Each structure stands twice: as C-alpha cells, then as structure tokens.
Amino acid sequence: MSAIKIALVGCGTVCNWHLEELVKLRELFDVKIVCDVDGKKAKEVAQRWGVEHWREDYRTVLRDPDVECLWVLTPPFNHCEISVAALNAGKHVFCEKPLARTSEQCRQILDASRAKRHVFLLGYPMRFSSDAANLRELVQGGAVGRPVVFRDMWSVCKGSDSLAIHDADQGGGVIYEHTHWLDFVAWTFGHPKKIYASTRKLKAGPTTADDTIIAIIDFASGDQAIWSESWAATGFGWEPLCVGRGGIRPTFDVIGKTGVIQFPNSRGERVLSLYNYEAPAQPIKSWHWENDWGTNADAFPNEHRHLYDCIRNGVEPRCQPADGLLAVQLAEAIIESSHNGMPVSLL
Template identity: 35%
Template structure:
C-alpha cells in the first residue's frame, strides 16, 4: 500500500516512520509539512521520494493510496475530510478531532465511502493490553465494579507548542493525553462512559497540567483517572472485579498481574509466582527491546491492522466512531473542569451538566 504522511513532527519521526519501514505491505512514497527543514530531514532519513509543502499537494498525488494524518489535532478534521474526498484510505492520530461535530462528520464521511478509516489508539496493541483482554474474557475477574487509571509524564513544557499547552487548541493533559485511557476503558470493559466529573490544576506552562477524573460507565462500573505532565512517567490501569483485581502496567515487560479475591500482593506464594513469571518473560522482553520496545511495537501493530483492513477488505480495528466516543468523554471532562459540575456524556455530543 502506497502511503503519504501529512505532518513531520516528533510522533512521525520517532514512531510512525520507523514502524512503517518494518512493514513489507507498506511503502511511504511522500511526506508533507509546511516546515521545509522538517520535511526534508524526514524524507532524507527514511528515503522518501515525494516531498510536499501542503496536504492538498500530497492528496493530489495519484500514486498515493492511503494517508496518515499526523498533524496537531486542529488539522485532523480538514485533512481527514479532504483525504476521503480525494479517494484515499485515512489513518488519523488521536484525538480524532477537536469537537463532537467534527468527529461526527468524519464518522459519516467514512461510513458513506468504501474507503478504510482508522484512529490511532496505539495502546490497544500493547502486549499487556492484549493479555489483559484475554484475562477479562476468561471471566476470572467476575463482575467488574471499578477501574483506576494513572497516566503521567516527565515533561517540564519548556519546548511545548501552543497546541499542547492550550485547551482551546486541543492541549492539556485531560484531553490530549487522557483520551488514551478513556479509550482503554471502553476497549477493555466494553462499556460506554456516561458521566464524568473532573478537577485540575494549571501550571505556568500548561493550562491543564494535572487532573483527576471520576466517571460512571454504562454497565455501572465506577472509574477514576489521574493525569499529569510534570512528575514521573506512569501508564497503569487496575480493574477490580468480584473475583479479584487485575493490575496492568504498560511500562513493564511483566506488566500484567492478577490477584484473586483472597490474595494479598505481599504473600510469599504470590511474590514467588510474580518473580517466576518475570523471569520467563525476559527473553521476549529482550527481543522486543531490540525492535524498539513495547511502545514502539504498538505503532507497528496499529499500522499492520490498518493495512490488513485495506488488503483484506475487512473492518478497521479502531474505527472513527471509536475515536469519536473517546473524544466525547474527553470533551465532557474538559467541560467539567470549566464548570465545576459533573457532565453527562451525550450521544449527540451536546454536553449536559448534572448536579446531584
């Protein structure tokens, strides 16, 4: 599949191009970016022949079959819609778009065409998420009652662009970062996010630097999330059920731990089981590290899923509607930050405040 990429920023350079280079079914034939230095540097590094200043120029290239939209979120809607009109399959980085209306138009445009569309929630392909889905499907956790997320970074923001710092541009930790774990709640539990309450603190750099969310999901599951820019890095989920709890750490090669309802994590038998399990995973961890690590692997698998949907004419593994629903929940959280009230996540994208 001949691919053109719009946006030559950090995520394209560090994750998407290295992943696509390893995929036999992909050929990146062109890149586009208004910054000539970024555009030419990426093209040289990855031996890409086509170099365009604008997305429209790239979309006019008849040799391109699929487009990756890797720009800041504000550009996703316009470029995504133009790509569909140009007859290209479309892969868009998360979040799908800035507003509910833009997301809905992208979803409808994709459904009304025969083209394949996908949003890049790459964490769905993380090895630990795949393993956790298997445990959940087995029923070992029993009835799910709650989920906890922590998603934090070590970023001082000294070089952060406006689109990463300002809420109106799609920035802030709740919307731009937190949307990852909102999607994982849906993906792992198969439930929609119905109501959100959020509080936050700004920093001298970020309008939304640290936030705490609580939510209720459609099956009655209660959820909480901590998101922060300027602390130590963490990406964890813990799922609580009537039969035990499941701890998922996306930054560890032995990142999945199940504790039955009658087990304590400090028990000798439990600790020996964890040590044995970690040692058994070392060979796989070393091999994965040589292939850009657990996180790099997620982008490789995400692109493979998108390419498979094109070559096999199958359903996208992460649809624009998946992207829309995660954005609706993230927008409700931002609305809650701004109003100080709980917000009901409405299907039509119209946020409604709710005070008990």
C-alpha cells in the same frame, strides 16, 4: 500483494515514531511523500528516513494519483480538514488520535467516511498493544469478577516538542493527547454513563491547556474507572517526553469481587500480576510487560499490519470514526465537569 503507497502529513515526533516502524515493513508500505507546513522539517524527515519526496502543502499530495493512503499526523485542530479532504480525494486515511479537536469536527469526519466508504483507521495504539489486550481479556473474562474499579495513574514532564499540542484550542493538552485511555476504557467496560472530573494547570509556561487531570467514570455495566494523569511532573527535566527517563512510573490496578490485577508488582517490576482474595498474598499468575503500561513495542507494528489488512484484504478497521467521536465526547465531558464542578451524564 503490492505495498500500499502512502504519504505522511505532519513531520513531528509521532511521524518519526511511525517511520521507525514503517521502514521495517517495506513489503507492506511504500512511503512516497512526507509533508509539513514547515518545509525544512519535511525535508529533514525525508532525508532521515530515505523518503524520495517532501511537500509543504497537503493539497498537492492529494492530487498525486500514486498515493493510495494519507496518514494524518498533525495536531488535532486540523485533523478534520485534512481527513475530509483526503476522503473526498478518494484516499484511504490513517488518522492519529484524537480523531479531531471537537465532537462536531469528529461528526464531519464520520459523515465523510460513511459517504465515501474508503478505509478509515483511527490510531489508538492501545487497541493494538498486546499488553493492553491482555488486561482487557482478563477483565472481560471475569478474572476478578464484575463489576470492577480500574485505577490508573502516571505523570511525566511533557516538554515543548509541539506548542500546538499544549494549546487549549489547537491540541487540547493532556486530556486530548491521552484520549487513547478514554478509548481503552470505553472499549473494555462499555458505554460510559457518568463522569466527574477536576483539571488544572500546574506548570508555568506559555501554554493554555490544563496539564493535570483527575476523572471518575461510571459505566452502564457497573464498572468504574479512575484516571489521574499529569504533564506537570517538574523537576524531571524539560524533555519532549521523558517516560522512562524521569517520569513517575505508570501504575494501575483492577479491583474486583474475587481478586486484583496489579501493575507494576509490589517490588516495582514491570510485571502484570493477578491476585486471588482466597489465596495467600502472592500472584497466582504474572506476565512480564515489554514497556510502560499500554505502550509496548508491538502496538505500532500491529497497527500498521492491521491497516494493510483493512486496505488490501477488506478487514473491518478495529478503531473507527465512531469510536473517536465517543472518546472526544468524553474529553469534552471532562472539561465541562471540571468547569462546572458537577458530574456530567453521558446516557
């Protein structure tokens, strides 16, 4: 089958991450155009990755009959406008997370995708990470019993690569950028029942979104997830994203009735270990992980190949607008709970 002709809208950091993998998959994808409101940035990205055309207005891209699929890689506040326009123009859509800035915008995308019936894949990489899939399989397979308590904590110094991402109205900050975590726990544990959260802004600077969060989510299954994350790990340097170069190493565990799943192991190695309460205090099984929790190197390539299968082979998208709506509803519930100081019911 022929390569899918695609155009990428938004030429920031994530665009370059995708292009780094797409150039290795030329038999599957033909990148025709990159587009950004900053024409200089679009031109630089096009030259860096050998893309023939660059544009400043995504609407000119939608009028190009050669483009089959539009990739929405802009800040969340305009995901809705661009995604709906692309669907109405008869294009397939790949949209980076989160689906949109508000649940109302998510519903507009959901309605448009149902009406047009083009492929719409939402880019939550943890759905395509073999590391995250391994953890999900262990939990759902009852490796440590059910229900469980899942605890996840990590921090970085998130720099000013895109000020829009740090704006409460445009990007939403850490809560919205990490809705992939919210999507993962809903995908793994089922429908959330209640959420309690506290958020705050710790780091000084010209940003309006909170940068630090603690959230507790109860699920209808009886499972519980505890999420602690911060973009305010000052002292590590002001870099766009300094994971692995000074951030607090991600750590999580899953505590169940019959055992514990832990990452990293007790020696700080990037190893996922399964412990049994009835055995001595040593792992009964371990897996070496390629990278930090949930972001190993195969997520983007797997995601890209899946998109190809969806468009060319009719495979159902693994992550759809309805999933994105739920993740954004959880983000909104986190903000509501933090503002009101009370749990928010989600049933």
